[in-house]
Amino acid sequence: MEQTMRWYGPKDPVTLSDIRQAGATGIVTALHEIPNGEIWSVEEIQKRKGLIEDAGLRWSVVESVPVHEFIKRRSGNFQELIENYKKTIINLASEDINIICYNFMPILDWIRTELDHELPNGARTLNFEMKALAAFDCFILRRKGAMESYPPGIIKKAESYYANLDTKGIEKLKRTILDNLPGAEVGYTLDEFQQALDNYQNIDRAILERNLHLFLNEVLPVAEENNAFMAIHPDDPPYPILGLPRIMSTTADIGRILSENNSPNNGITFCTGSLGVRKDNDLVQIVKDYGDHIHFVHLRSTKRDEEGNFYEACHLEGDVPMYKVVKELLQLQEKRKKQLPMRPDHGQQILNDLSSKTNPGYPGIGRLKGLAELRGLMHGILNQNN
Structure with missing residues (x-):
């Protein structure tokens, strides 16, 4: 798999040089400075792409082009915002950046306590x-x-x-x-957050599912025309929180999203950490059943309990059967004759990370360790019969 790391742009304390030294060849990033809903211009995309290529790397995946809350609720000027999203897809594809990770989680992106x-x-x-x-x-x-x-x-x-x-x-x-948090584009005061929750009081799971379907109805034809691939990220954590519905948490959710909008350009970000928090998600079977629609891979492991608590474990530990998952992904890649971009998702703070400023979940050394472990696992699988 193509080894990538997430980078939060020029202000990220983990530099492009750090990432290259870790052995990655690809960068996963976004134009976080552009407000949600605005068009990413070709000029701004080229500027960021140039920084990455000047460092000897390539911009492999966009994570993420955020979906505005108005689109999720189909309120306000949501139609104008969808048109902006389409233009951003076209502009990214014009620069050969054609894998777009996104999520459809209401209000909050991933959440930890x-x-x-x-x-x-x-x-x-x-x-x-x-x-x-x-x-x-x-x-x-x-x-x-x-x-x-x-x-x-x-x-x-x-x-x-x-x-x-x-x-x-x-x-x-x-x-x-x-x-x-990294990946989220806004923060809230307590009153602002309560207002944001109130905006969802009449939106249940069925309505949110429909709104995702209608969003994909509009953006997938643009993705198909421009050889772009939409990769929805699972809910994190993968169950309802704070009274908000979740619609991308289970194997059944994946099947619904892919069947309701049947397109080779409609796919998933296969995140073993998010999906692995639920014991009822069979990660290996998901690869077998939906591999043709896996456009991007997040490899991380969590340690869970029966109450729904979990923490980020080392990449080869925890509850994710990482050996079996990676072996299945490598077989999928061979079948498709197309390299899958993969990144070590999250990482523990170790060594100098403990005294350095880092984005939560994205320390330099902790992720380097995770990438090295995953690289070794892949090497062992690919060469086990030699």
Whole structure:
């Protein structure tokens, strides 16, 4: 697979030189400075592409072209925003950048409740705890209906968790959930977030599914005409949160999205971390069943429990059967005669990462370790009979 790393542009503390030294050949990035819904001009795309190529790398995948909330809700000037999205696809394709990762998660992109969870070996990692989310939802945000959204056992744990938070701890939990995370384009105050939730009060799962279908109805013909491939990212975490519907969490969701908009240019970002949080998602079977529609691969592993809690494990540990998954992906790649772009998704903070400024989940050394492990795994699989 093509080895890539995510880069957040010129302000990313992990530089293009760092990424090249890690052994990657491709870059996954976006024009994060352009507000959601605006057209990415050819000039701005060329400028970013030039920086990448001057560093000896190539812009392999766009992650992401954000889908505006008005499009997800089909409100406001959503039709104008869809037209802008089409123009961005055309402009990217004109520069031979033709894999576009996106998601259809309402309001929040991926969410965690702790960004610096310390492991026994001293490394730090991203962590999600249901009791912490419930504490935020029920006792900080105080969302209407929040108490009915969680099992009684979780509510009891959330009460105890919240009772032990001081003012600093409450503020840290708020900021962890509401502030910009890499990939998200906006942050919220508590009041702004409640208003954003209120905007979705009449949008259930069925309506959000329909809105995605209608969005793809419009953008896929443009993608087909321009040899561009849309790759939807799974929900993270892959279950409803804060009263918001989720529509890309399970194997059945993948099947629905691909069948309702049947096109070779309609596909998925196969994220083993997001999908692997659910025990009922058979990752190897997903590759077997939907491999022709996998346009981009995120390899990471999580360690989950029965309550829905999980943390980011090392890439070859956790609950993801990484050997079996990578072996199946390599067989898929051979069958398709087309190299799949892959990146090590997320990474633990280790060594100098612990004292360096990094984007949450995207430290330099932790991801280098993950890429090296995955590279070694691929090498072993490909050469096991030699």
